[in-house]
Amino acid sequence: MSVSMNSIVANGAKDVEILPAKDDVHGGVVVNVVEAMDPALFHTLLVASMSHWKKQGKKGVWIKLPIAVTNLVEPAVKEGFKYHHAEPDYIMLVHWIPETPSTIPANASHRVGVGAIVFNDKKEVLVVQEKSGVFKGTGIWKIPTGVVDEGEDIFTAAIREVKEETGIDTEFLEILAFREAHKVFFKKSDLFFICMLRPLSSQIQKQELEIEDAQWMPFEKYAAQPVAQVHDLFKLIVDLCSAKMESNYAGFLSIPFSSAANAPASHLYSNLRDLGLSGSDDHPQKAV
Amino acid sequence: MSVSMNSIVANGAKDVEILPAKDDVHGGVVVNVVEAMDPALFHTLLVASMSHWKKQGKKGVWIKLPIAVTNLVEPAVKEGFKYHHAEPDYIMLVHWIPETPSTIPANASHRVGVGAIVFNDKKEVLVVQEKSGVFKGTGIWKIPTGVVDEGEDIFTAAIREVKEETGIDTEFLEILAFREAHKVFFKKSDLFFICMLRPLSSQIQKQELEIEDAQWMPFEKYAAQPVAQVHDLFKLIVDLCSAKMESNYAGFLSIPFSSAANAPASHLYSNLRDLGLSGSDDHPQKAV
Numbered sequence: 001m002s003v004s005m006n007s008i009v010a011n012g013a014k015d016v017e018i019l020p021a022k023d024d025v026h027g028g029v030v031v032n033v034v035e036a037m038d039p040a041l042f043h044t045l046l047v048a049s050m051s052h053w054k055k056q057g058k059k060g061v062w063i064k065l066p067i068a069v070t071n072l073v074e075p076a077v078k079e080g081f082k083y084h085h086a087e088p089d090y091i092m093l094v095h096w097i098p099e100t101p102s103t104i105p106a107n108a109s110h111r112v113g114v115g116a117i118v119f120n121d122k123k124e125v126l127v128v129q130e131k132s133g134v135f136k137g138t139g140i141w142k143i144p145t146g147v148v149d150e151g152e153d154i155f156t157a158a159i160r161e162v163k164e165e166t167g168i169d170t171e172f173l174e175i176l177a178f179r180e181a182h183k184v185f186f187k188k189s190d191l192f193f194i195c196m197l198r199p200l201s202s203q204i205q206k207q208e209l210e211i212e213d214a215q216w217m218p219f220e221k222y223a224a225q226p227v228a229q230v231h232d233l234f235k236l237i238v239d240l241c242s243a244k245m246e247s248n249y250a251g252f253l254s255i256p257f258s259s260a261a262n263a264p265a266s267h268l269y270s271n272l273r274d275l276g277l278s279g280s281d282d283h284p285q286k287a288v
Numbered sequence: 289m290s291v292s293m294n295s296i297v298a299n300g301a302k303d304v305e306i307l308p309a310k311d312d313v314h315g316g317v318v319v320n321v322v323e324a325m326d327p328a329l330f331h332t333l334l335v336a337s338m339s340h341w342k343k344q345g346k347k348g349v350w351i352k353l354p355i356a357v358t359n360l361v362e363p364a365v366k367e368g369f370k371y372h373h374a375e376p377d378y379i380m381l382v383h384w385i386p387e388t389p390s391t392i393p394a395n396a397s398h399r400v401g402v403g404a405i406v407f408n409d410k411k412e413v414l415v416v417q418e419k420s421g422v423f424k425g426t427g428i429w430k431i432p433t434g435v436v437d438e439g440e441d442i443f444t445a446a447i448r449e450v451k452e453e454t455g456i457d458t459e460f461l462e463i464l465a466f467r468e469a470h471k472v473f474f475k476k477s478d479l480f481f482i483c484m485l486r487p488l489s490s491q492i493q494k495q496e497l498e499i500e501d502a503q504w505m506p507f508e509k510y511a512a513q514p515v516a517q518v519h520d521l522f523k524l525i526v527d528l529c530s531a532k533m534e535s536n537y538a539g540f541l542s543i544p545f546s547s548a549a550n551a552p553a554s555h556l557y558s559n560l561r562d563l564g565l566s567g568s569d570d571h572p573q574k575a576v
Contacts, residue, residue, distance in 0.1 A: 070365045077358045085474070086374035087395060092474070101497070103420070107375060108396040108476045109438040132391070150397040151470045151477055177558030179545055182439045186373070186380070188396045189439055191479070209389070232546055236556065239563060249562040250538055257467055258520055268524065270465030271559070274537040275527060 018049040028060035043075035054097050060104050063093045112148040113192040114158045118199050124216035128165050131212050140227050155254050158195040166214045167205030170197035174251035176240045306337040316348035331363035342385050348392050351381045400436040401480040402446045406487050412504035419500050428515050443542050446483040454502045455493030458485035462539035464528045
């Protein structure tokens with residue numbers, strides 16, 4: 001028997017071996033399998049464990065299985081477990097024990113993207129032509145865009161994408177708008193944030209893999225592209241640029257924010273100027 | 289042999305049976321298994337299929353396995369497939385064939401929540417006490433909050449949560465701010481949108497399951513709760529309410545928006561007033 005197994009006395013009757021598990025803060029338990037195990041043994045232990053946890057009044061039971069022990073998925077499903085989510089190297093299964101409605105939280109539901117508007121002092125906008133995607137080979141110049149990584153801040157992603165695609169260093173100014181779309185990828189939804197950034201350098205060095213070409217383009221020329229007359233997102237970006245240059249369009253600035261003492265660093269995005277928080281510096285969020 | 293199998297001639301040599309698959313628009317194929325299959329047979333077919341698709345120059349190969357055929361996960365992983373994502377009733381596996389870097393899109397990375405600020409004509413704010421969660425039993429009155437469902441609009445979720453928790457009908461006005469937090473749930477990130485809504489009814493009917501109590505509370509009383517002095521999110525909500533009442537704080541309004549002819553309905557959130565799009569009606573987005 002593996003030394004990682006727990007031996008416990010259940011009901012004072014006889015030794016019953018159950019799976020090692022940690023309590024979570026919601027009245028449930030988490031089983032984190034880290035080494036290979038015979039599927040039949042795993043199933044036997046799981047049956048005994050479920051009986052034990054049920055008697056203990058446990059609620060949600062989570063089982064995390066690395067992809068190396070994919071042969072343990074089937075016995076867990078056999079015991080009524082459902083998939084909760086999966087990442088490339090593991091799958092998380094969950095089973096709700098009580099008769100009451102499940103309060104198991106939903107899986108991640110959204111992907112988040114960014115588009116970066118970067119103007120220089122000559123009212124030129126930083127644009128690229130991509131080697132793939134819907135605009136490939138069309139000759140259309142677009143602003144740098146990309147996907148926000150898991151755990152990454154929106155403003156950090158905008159700065160990163162601009163740097164990766166064009167080599168330009170920037171600082172984040174504000175979010176001008178965002179688009180909400182659905183079923184963009186499988187059944188997931190998508191939030192696309194249009195950000196404004198200020199360049200901190202001017203020499204373009206384009207990325208070879210994804211970017212066909214990059215340049216500083218006079219805004220009038222960017223706005224005059226035929227696509228900007230027919231494509232809603234292009235039109236919007238042109239409108240937002242114009243509003244920023246011609247009037248005092250107020251988007252959402254970003255400041256560090258935390259909602260709990262021990263929570264990881266978080267950020268607030270809001271119209272800080274209208275909250276009286278802008279002061280003399282319109283862009284408190286520097287590149288990090 | 290199942291009739292759902294494809295019989296093809298590969299390389300003009302001999303009949304080779306491969307898994308039924310559909311081409312996707314990115315140069316890959318999608319295998320959607322819908323019925324039980326012997327795992328050994330599945331493995332044999334998969335090996336032949338991968339060889340065939342490789343010769344065809346296919347890129348990403350996707351395999352969707354319903355939870356009923358969880359015994360097919362192991363043979364797929366054996367052939368080098370990784371997990372991409374999972375929902376309660378299926379798992380999606382993926383394998384990138386070419387030598388070039390994978391362009392397989394990332395899994396959903398974020399969850400999205402809403403908080404709903406609802407004021408009536410008497411400057412009372414709609415608040416609840418919850419039966420569970422961090423404020424359970426504390427006597428703290430908070431605004432209705434909840435999670436945005438997959439495929440649901442932010443404004444729809446805010447309206448729905450208020451209705452579910454308090455029975456009050458509302459229309460969406462604007463997003464005042466949002467908070468970005470990380471590792472809130474496993475490694476996923478979280479966007480929490482603070483929305484302002486206008487009540488269309490006044491009679492509270494609280495939800496029994498989750499809500500201990502609900503009421504219209506004078507704003508001064510809400511803001512005077514001790515928690516509002518120490519809890520960043522409470523403080524922020526009080527500040528945003530004050531800014532809305534005392535000044536002309538401009539958040540992000542919502543209008544229908546589409547980025548492509550055949551794309552599903554989407555919405556734009558921006559400072560429409562500064563874009564000159566508000567007109568006489570500050571809240572174009574009615575409840576749907």
